Amino acid sequence: MSGNYASIVARLMSGSRCSLPVVLWSLVGCLLMLRIYSLLPHKDALSRELQNHPGKHFVDLREFEEEENLRIPPPRGKRSPRATKRRPKRMTTFINEFLDDSSQLRHIFFPDIKMAIDPTKHKDNDSSYYYPGRIWLDTEGNPIQAHGGGILYDKRSRMYYWYGEYKDGPTYHAHKKGAARVDIIGVGCYSSKDLWKWKNEGVVLAAEKTNETHDLHKSNVLERPKVIYNENTRKYVMWMHVDSANYTKASVGVAVSDSPTGPFNYLHSKRPHGCDSRDMTVFQDDDGVAYLVYSSDDNRELHVGPLTEDYLDVTRVMRRVLVGWHREAPALFKHKGIYYMITSGCSGWAPNEAMAHAAESILGPWATMGNPCVGGNKILRQTTFFAQSTSILPIPRLPGYFLFMADRWNPANLSDSRYVWLPMRVAGLADQPLEFEFRFPLWQRVSIYWHKRWRLPHGSSG
Ligand code: DGJ
Numbered sequence: 001m002s003g004n005y006a007s008i009v010a011r012l013m014s015g016s017r018c019s020l021p022v023v024l025w026s027l028v029g030c031l032l033m034l035r036i037y038s039l040l041p042h043k044d045a046l047s048r049e050l051q052n053h054p055g056k057h058f059v060d061l062r063e064f065e066e067e068e069n070l071r072i073p074p075p076r077g078k079r080s081p082r083a084t085k086r087r088p089k090r091m092t093t094f095i096n097e098f099l100d101d102s103s104q105l106r107h108i109f110f111p112d113i114k115m116a117i118d119p120t121k122h123k124d125n126d127s128s129y130y131y132p133g134r135i136w137l138d139t140e141g142n143p144i145q146a147h148g149g150g151i152l153y154d155k156r157s158r159m160y161y162w163y164g165e166y167k168d169g170p171t172y173h174a175h176k177k178g179a180a181r182v183d184i185i186g187v188g189c190y191s192s193k194d195l196w197k198w199k200n201e202g203v204v205l206a207a208e209k210t211n212e213t214h215d216l217h218k219s220n221v222l223e224r225p226k227v228i229y230n231e232n233t234r235k236y237v238m239w240m241h242v243d244s245a246n247y248t249k250a251s252v253g254v255a256v257s258d259s260p261t262g263p264f265n266y267l268h269s270k271r272p273h274g275c276d277s278r279d280m281t282v283f284q285d286d287d288g289v290a291y292l293v294y295s296s297d298d299n300r301e302l303h304v305g306p307l308t309e310d311y312l313d314v315t316r317v318m319r320r321v322l323v324g325w326h327r328e329a330p331a332l333f334k335h336k337g338i339y340y341m342i343t344s345g346c347s348g349w350a351p352n353e354a355m356a357h358a359a360e361s362i363l364g365p366w367a368t369m370g371n372p373c374v375g376g377n378k379i380l381r382q383t384t385f386f387a388q389s390t391s392i393l394p395i396p397r398l399p400g401y402f403l404f405m406a407d408r409w410n411p412a413n414l415s416d417s418r419y420v421w422l423p424m425r426v427a428g429l430a431d432q433p434l435e436f437e438f439r440f441p442l443w444q445r446v447s448i449y450w451h452k453r454w455r456l457p458h459g460s461s462g
Contacts, residue, residue: 094379095350098386101412109133109386110410110418116143119197128196128455132385132420133408138190138200143168145188147407147417148224150281150391151195152236154260161260162190163227163238164390166203167415174219174245179348180411181245183207183218187225187238189261195403195456204262205238205255215242215253215269222253224329224390227260228284230311236260237311239282239292242269250276252294254312273318275303279328281391282307283362286334291362295328296320299346302330304363321364322357331389332362333402335426338443342372342389342404349411351383358430358443369430369446376450385450387420395456400426403456404448424448 097103116135119127136144149164166188171180186203205225208214216222221243229236235256242253251271255264271277272292280294290307292314302325305318327343334340339359345352356372359365373381380386387406395401404424410417428445 095383098383099350099411109408110416111135128194129453130196130421130451130455131453132387132422132451133418135416136198136419138198140200142200143416144190144198144200144419145185145415146190146419147409147414148390149188149405150224150226151393151403151405152227152229152260153393153396154229157260158193159260160192160195161201161227162192162198163187163204163225165223165225167417169415171412171414178246180414181221182414184216184220184222185218186216187222187240187264191261201261204257205264205266215251216266220244220249221247224280226280226282226391228282228290228311229260230290231288233310234258235310236264238264239280241278241280241294243278247278250278252277252280252292256312267312270313272314273303273305273316275318277303279330281330281332282311283332283334285362293330293332293341295330295346299326299328300324302327302343302366317363319363321359321366322368325355325368327355329389331392331405333392333394335400335402335444339366340426340443340446341366342392342446342448344384344388349409349414351386351388351408353382354384354389354448356446358441358446360442367441367443369443372424372446372448374447374449380450384448385420385422387418392424395423398457402426422448422451423454 097105098109111134113135115131116137117129117131118137118141120137120139120141138144145166145168146162146164147167149162152161152163154161164187166185167182169182169185171182174181184207186206189201189204190198191201192198207218207222208216209218211217212219221241223241223243225238225240227236227238235258238255238257240253240255242251243249251269253266253269255266257264272294275296276298277294277296278299280292282290282292284290290311291304292307293302293304296303301320301323303318304321305314307313308315322343326346328346329344331342332339339362341357343355343357353371354373356369357366358369359367371381373384376385384406387408389404389406391405393403393405395403402424404422406420408418408420425447426444430441430443430445
């Protein structure tokens with residue numbers, strides 16, 4: 001038998017024209033083809049994977065695959081022949097519709113109060129659903145005011161605290177060409193056990209009403225407040241973007257409190273590392289070191305630097321990252337030892353395309369991985385679902401899943417800006433190679449999934 005087998009193999013080898021090198025090269029070719037195939041976008045493969053493991057994923061596939069039906073309404077009234085000739089690009093038109101408060105699409109971007117999410121009045125089969133873009137009411141029935149915010153999980157009280165800009169005032173323009181603004185009212189704080197039902201804890205850092213020289217005088221700007229807890233000092237530390245009405249002060253402010261619900265004591269503002277600083281965030285690493293990340297050099301680059309041990313100041317260490325990329329609204333998270341960041345472009349209150357970035361060290365270098373938005377339609381994906389990143393929270397007990405928090409700004413009425421919270425997943429191969437070295441990236445793809453309606457799986461939030 002074995003003699004037969006040997007002779008068959010010998011005959012095959014000698015009879016075939018396939019020499020060993022040819023076999024080896026074909027193998028290498030196959031492997032290369034497989035690698036190229038794996039790098040192509042595979043919505044179907046992803047959908048199939050999600051469908052085959054419904055228990056493993058909590059996103060509703062019917063909604064994931066649904067194409068949002070956005071159509072530009074016909075022009076109202078007469079258009080000048082010149083305007084007809086200069087037809088704007090598709091994207092610009094949708095953004096114009098978004099920015100036009102009398103647009104016929106208004107109800108799609110900013111659904112009516114009748115559609116509000118009211119956790120106190122939900123019917124049982126309708127509970128805990130997020131509806132990105134709808135008005136979201138707190139436990140007293142008032143729209144939540146926590147824009148440009150972030151969430152702190154407080155281990156001591158086992159509560160989530162959501163801090164953000166309390167913008168419940170009239171929108172106006174301080175200068176003819178200036179951005180729309182609302183006077184500073186302060187930083188709002190809301191508490192929750194389940195990330196869905198939020199109790200208003202009040203304004204935990206209030207504006208200064210009379211002293212015009214104060215950083216927080218109501219005529220100035222307070223944006224993107226973020227709070228972290230310092231285990232050593234047992235203090236809650238708030239960092240925020242502090243600016244003048246025309247955004248030339250470009251500084252960060254720091255406030256501190258003994259309790260997550262304040263009151264926060266405002267300490268000082270500064271230009272970190274002597275640099276202009278606009279959109280910013282803070283990130284607390286697993287080893288307790290916290291970092292300030294801010295847009296600088298007129299938003300051309302981001303700066304990253306560790307805070308002092310008490311979190312009240314920056315140290316002298318600072319690295320310039322994503323130089324020349326013009327990114328803002330940074331939101332960071334860490335997964336399996338890799339740092340990830342979502343940013344937006346710089347277009348005032350108007351939405352633009354998000355980008356995901358990754359790095360092995362928080363101080364860089366940071367690589368750019370492209371647009372993380374998945375599902376919906378092209379317009380939604382290219383406008384970050386008509387929203388802008390603000391913060392990212394790991395979803396407890398679901399490794400690899402995160403809550404992506406974004407703001408759908410309403411420049412016609414900033415107090416009516418909406419929240420776009422969506423599930424985000426880190427999994428699969430990154431679809432862009434490293435820019436700065438020829439090797440495969442260690443990181444995975446970041447995907448933010450569009451959903452008209454979704455909820456966290458039972459038991460994952462509390
Ligand atoms: C974009 C920033 O991300 C917001 O926080 C705000 O500063 C607006 N610009 C103002 O136009």
